Amino acid sequence: MLRKFGHVLALLALLVVELIALASSVLTLLATFGLGMVFLFPPQVRMIRWVTRATRHVVHASAGVTIEPPYLPQPPPPQPQSDGMYRSNRTLYKTPRMPAWNDRWKWLLTDPATWRDGLWLLLDPLVKVLLVPLFILLPGRGLRVYAMWCEMLLAATVASRLAGQVNHLSKVRNLAVDTQAAEMRRIERDLHDGTQARLVAIGMTIGAAEELMTTDAAAAKALMAKAREASAETLTELRRIVRGIHPPVLAERGLADAVRALAMDSALRVTVDADLPHRPEAPVEAAAYFAVSELLANSARHGGAKSVVIDLSCNGPNLRITVADDGWGGADPAKGSGLAGIERRLAAFDGVMAINSPPGGPTTVTMELPRVLPEYWAGELPKLPRWKLVTVLALHLTAWCPLFPQGVVAAIFKIFGVDEETWFLALHLPEPWQWPVIAFMITLGLIMYVTAVALPALHEKKGGAARC
Amino acid sequence: MLGDPEPPMVPSVPLRVLIAEDLYLLREGLVHLLQAHGFQVVAAVESGPELLKGLLELRPDVSIVDVRLPPTLTDEGLQAALAARKQVPGLPILVLSQHVQQLYARELLADGSGAIGYLLKDRVFNAEQFVDAVRRVAAGGTAMDPEVIAKLLASNAAHEPLAALTPREREVLEAMAEGRSNAAISQRLYLSESAVAKHTASIFGKLGLAPSDDDNRRVLAVLAYLNSR
Numbered sequence: 001m002l003r004k005f006g007h008v009l010a011l012l013a014l015l016v017v018e019l020i021a022l023a024s025s026v027l028t029l030l031a032t033f034g035l036g037m038v039f040l041f042p043p044q045v046r047m048i049r050w051v052t053r054a055t056r057h058v059v060h061a062s063a064g065v066t067i068e069p070p071y072l073p074q075p076p077p078p079q080p081q082s083d084g085m086y087r088s089n090r091t092l093y094k095t096p097r098m099p100a101w102n103d104r105w106k107w108l109l110t111d112p113a114t115w116r117d118g119l120w121l122l123l124d125p126l127v128k129v130l131l132v133p134l135f136i137l138l139p140g141r142g143l144r145v146y147a148m149w150c151e152m153l154l155a156a157t158v159a160s161r162l163a164g165q166v167n168h169l170s171k172v173r174n175l176a177v178d179t180q181a182a183e184m185r186r187i188e189r190d191l192h193d194g195t196q197a198r199l200v201a202i203g204m205t206i207g208a209a210e211e212l213m214t215t216d217a218a219a220a221k222a223l224m225a226k227a228r229e230a231s232a233e234t235l236t237e238l239r240r241i242v243r244g245i246h247p248p249v250l251a252e253r254g255l256a257d258a259v260r261a262l263a264m265d266s267a268l269r270v271t272v273d274a275d276l277p278h279r280p281e282a283p284v285e286a287a288a289y290f291a292v293s294e295l296l297a298n299s300a301r302h303g304g305a306k307s308v309v310i311d312l313s314c315n316g317p318n319l320r321i322t323v324a325d326d327g328w329g330g331a332d333p334a335k336g337s338g339l340a341g342i343e344r345r346l347a348a349f350d351g352v353m354a355i356n357s358p359p360g361g362p363t364t365v366t367m368e369l370p371r372v373l374p375e376y377w378a379g380e381l382p383k384l385p386r387w388k389l390v391t392v393l394a395l396h397l398t399a400w401c402p403l404f405p406q407g408v409v410a411a412i413f414k415i416f417g418v419d420e421e422t423w424f425l426a427l428h429l430p431e432p433w434q435w436p437v438i439a440f441m442i443t444l445g446l447i448m449y450v451t452a453v454a455l456p457a458l459h460e461k462k463g464g465a466a467r468c
Numbered sequence: 469m470l471g472d473p474e475p476p477m478v479p480s481v482p483l484r485v486l487i488a489e490d491l492y493l494l495r496e497g498l499v500h501l502l503q504a505h506g507f508q509v510v511a512a513v514e515s516g517p518e519l520l521k522g523l524l525e526l527r528p529d530v531s532i533v534d535v536r537l538p539p540t541l542t543d544e545g546l547q548a549a550l551a552a553r554k555q556v557p558g559l560p561i562l563v564l565s566q567h568v569q570q571l572y573a574r575e576l577l578a579d580g581s582g583a584i585g586y587l588l589k590d591r592v593f594n595a596e597q598f599v600d601a602v603r604r605v606a607a608g609g610t611a612m613d614p615e616v617i618a619k620l621l622a623s624n625a626a627h628e629p630l631a632a633l634t635p636r637e638r639e640v641l642e643a644m645a646e647g648r649s650n651a652a653i654s655q656r657l658y659l660s661e662s663a664v665a666k667h668t669a670s671i672f673g674k675l676g677l678a679p680s681d682d683d684n685r686r687v688l689a690v691l692a693y694l695n696s697r
Contacts, residue, residue: 232590239567248567252536252543257571264570264623 004139007062011135011146014054015128021051022121038105045108048117052154055124063147070113070156073167075103113160120153176348183245190241198234202227250289254279256312258289268300268325269307276312276373280319284372287345288312288321291353294338295323295365303327303363319369329361342367388455395452403445411438482508483606486528488519488545489564490537498532498592505599516544523552523559530606534589535565535572546572558583562605565589570623573616577691582684585611585647601647609684610647610691617645620694629675637674640667645690649683 028044031037049071056067078086078099085092088099108114127149134142156164209223242248250258256274263270279285292310299305305327313320333339333355343353349369357363384392410424414434421427426437485507489495499509511522515538523531537544549561562585563576576584585605591613592598601611621642624630633641636657643653650668654661668686672679675693680686 228593232593235590243567248536249569249571253571261569261571264574265619267622267625 001139004062004143007058007143008135008139010058011055011062011128011143014051014058015125017054018051018121018125021047022125025118025121042104042108045114045117048114048121052117052120055150056154059143059147059150062143065144065147065151067147067151067154068156068161070116070154070160072107072111072113072160072163075107078103112157116153120150123153124149172347172350175344179344179348187241187245190244194237195234195241198230198237202230202234205230246286247289250285251282255285255288258285259292259310259312262289262293262296263308263310266296266300266308268296268305270296270310271307272310272312274312276314276319278374280369280372284319284349284369287349287351288319288367288369291342291345291367292321292323294342298331298338299323299325299327299363303329303331303361305361305363314373315368317371317373319372321367321369322364323367324362324364326362328359329357329363330359331355331357331363331365384456384459388459392452392455395448399445399448399452401445402441402448407438407442407445410441414438482506483529483603484508484510484526485602485606486510486519486522486526486531487512488514488522488531488537488548489534490514490541491534494589494592501592501595502532502599502602505595507602515539516548519545520548520552523548523561524555527556527559530560530562530602532562532564532602535563543572546575550575553579553581553584557581558608560605560608561585562587562602562611564592568613568616568619570616570619573612573620574695577610577695580688580692582610582688583608586616587611587613588615604647607684609649610687612646612691614642614646617642617694620645624694632674633671637667637671640664641671641690644668644671644687645694647687 025044025048028037028040032041032044053069056069060066078088078096080086080096081092085094086096086099087093088102091098093099127146131142131146134145205223205227209220209227212220212223247258247261249261253261254276256272256276259274260272263272280288296308296310299308303325305325308323308325311320311322311324331339333343333353339353339355346353346367346369349372351367351369354366355363356365405423406425410426412418413420413424413427426434426441429437483506485502487495487498487502487509489498489512495512495514499512502509510526510528513519513522517539519531519533519537522528531549533545533549535543535546537548546563549563553559553561557579558581560583563572564587565572566589568586568588573586576586583605585601587598587601591601604611621630621638639657640653643656648656650661650664653659654664657664659667669679672686672689675690677689677693680689
């Protein structure tokens with residue numbers, strides 16, 4: 001109770017701030033649009049946002065209602081053109097200061113949340129004053145009503161949520177495309193400098209052998225042997241490149257066995273615990289594989305680990321991977337190891353990575369890729385036992401009989417006084433029994449239908465809890 | 469590469485061989501190569517189901533199987549080989565692949581019945597050594613790719629008994645694990661056969677394995693030892 005009054009007091013204290021903010025806002029708006037003092041606008045918006053943020057905070061603490069901020073994401077810093085100038089609309093600037101200011105101004109001015117905030121600021125003092133009696137008599141309910149009012153104007157709208165999502169997706173897409181392009185360049189370089197050059201050398205050796213064939217058969221033979229050796233080396237090289245693009249075991253066996261193969265080839269003692277009833281999509285598998293591979297290499301190279309435990313499991317439709325080693329810890333993605341690369345790789349699938357690596361160890365890295373596994377495994381749905389199946393079928397086949405002819409049709413006959421009894425049981429009974437029997441028939445039919453639908457659904461639900 | 473060939477064996481009846489490979493050129497190349505070396509190719513198939521059927525119905529003296537086969541182009545060939553050996557223990561099969569994996573090697577060796585080979589496709593380049601490996605598998609021996617053995621040894625490197633071997637003993641162990649007889653090892657390492665025998669006895673002593681005069685059984689013991697880690 002006391003806490004609630006405390007919250008009410010905080011809200012009323014905010015009211016004072018709001019009134020000051022409102023007054024200054026009116027003045028700055030007049031100055032901005034009346035006198036052209038546009039530089040006053042951003043600080044004013046920032047001030048209002050401060051007030052609304054404080055209000056969201058108090059509402060969250062008092063009524064337990066979380067109000068998501070609705071603001072559009074801040075514009076990115078301006079990028080220089082190829083000639084080093086910064087462009088904003090049709091004007092070129094030498095420094096990024098003005099374009100950045102323009103972007104900011106446009107961002108604040110065109111965000112609908114700015115104006116919704118303004119409307120809220122205008123009306124909120126009135127709402128608060130009207131709510132004061134309720135605040136005093138029933139502070140709990142009063143705070144909840146106030147939270148509802150704030151949610152109306154301060155919460156994120158569908159449009160602002162979508163805008164945030166689009167922003168996030170385009171960022172992720174850029175990242176993914178960049179990573180992809182870098183990979184492509186690396187592969188191109190490997191093929192160009194390694195494989196291609198070796199093949200040229202082999203071709204030349206064979207050509208030389210061809211010329212020598214008739215004159216010096218022994219030398220030609222030696223050259224051919226050399227060409228064969230070189231081709232074997234080229235194959236080894238090509239295998240290495242293929243492994244870097246998409247490891248063959250991954251293509252042949254899927255993530256779990258590919259990680260097992262990785263574990264066997266590692267110098268560390270690696271235990272793999274895999275519980276994946278189904279293979280995720282190939283790109284997801286590849287991202288997960290390379291992430292594990294990188295982490296394993298890190299454990300060996302920087303972590304001073306002796307043994308590693310890798311756990312692959314599913315958490316609903318999410319793929320969860322844990323890599324834990326007993327090294328000396330201190331892993332930090334900011335330090336520029338491969339961890340940042342892993343994060344980038346996972347980001348393409350909205351995956352996240354959590355690193356727990358206190359100095360002195362041990363290090364545990366948990367990665368989670370959301371919704372990359374099918375929600376229901378085909379073929380693994382719990383099968384209905386035979387007796388349930390027979391019951392369901394029998395119910396479906398017979399439920400129409402009590403419901404329609406014996407129930408509904410008999411009722412219609414009775415209402416309209418049709419003088420036919422045919423095979424409707426109820427109409428053959430004495431008068432006082434007729435309506436109760438009709439009602440019973442309809443209820444019975446309905447219950448039979450509901451049971452027929454509910455039996456399999458309940459079974460699936462029970463089985464679903466057993467699956468991961 | 470594979471080291472020196474063993475003393476040539478001259479089979480009285482030609483060995484019946486089955487080939488499973490989806491690349492036409494390589495399949496034909498293998499057929500010609502083996503026919504030229506006195507094998508009788510009873511079937512050359514290109515998919516997993518055909519392979520399994522052929523293995524079980526024809527019971528070839530030795531089969532050469534590519535790991536990746538249609539229809540799924542995953543490890544169809546390997547699966548067929550494992551399935552056939554489950555039904556017919558010790559059915560001689562030589563598995564070929566573009567890449568070698570400890571995982572697959574361990575699966576192939578797991579039943580411990582020998583007559584198994586696992587080589588990189590590159591090894592076909594050296595016809596004599598390849599044919600020698602095929603004969604060895606047909607005779608119930610093993611032919612493991614040096615690369616697999618190197619990986620197996622590397623992942624066992626930290627274990628006490630292996631670390632205690634002298635460099636020479638390690639070389640002998642590697643050659644033995646690939647599936648070679650004492651005679652072949654002595655040729656390859658330029659040692660006398662008695663010296664090889666001495667090294668072998670010492671290795672078996674250090675690893676705590678029961679010594680055996682039979683080449684094949686000895687190789688299997690070593691592979692089982694490496695596989696158990």
